Amino acid sequence: MRFDKDQEEDLIKLCFLYMEYRNVFNLHFQRYGHFKHMIRWITNISDPTIIRWIFQKLLNRNYFIKRKVGSMTSYWFNPTNKTIPSKSLTISFE
Numbered sequence: 001m002r003f004d005k006d007q008e009e010d011l012i013k014l015c016f017l018y019m020e021y022r023n024v025f026n027l028h029f030q031r032y033g034h035f036k037h038m039i040r041w042i043t044n045i046s047d048p049t050i051i052r053w054i055f056q057k058l059l060n061r062n063y064f065i066k067r068k069v070g071s072m073t074s075y076w077f078n079p080t081n082k083t084i085p086s087k088s089l090t091i092s093f094e
Helices: 005-021 032-043 048-060
Strands: 064-069 072-077
Touching: 005 032, 005 048, 032 048, 032 072, 048 064
Parallel strands: none
Antiparallel strands: 064 072
8 A cells, every 4th residue: 555745744744743642641651552552543454554654654753752671672752851740659667
């Protein structure tokens, strides 16, 4: 399946806008499979090569932060480069 440049850009914008609208930022780090299913649902495209291509384009545009822990890679949709507020918990036993 071939796309012209306008169709490619439309697919990427569609995925970006949907993820922004759904506040995917709040999901924090997720594995690629989570985003693969999301892109598949948004675009109604079932070809894994095209889905990966769309995800890679979003990653190259720095809409995702990539984190590798051991052999597991996870991604966080963070187009504005916000930081995670640190939460501290203090338990005292008296």
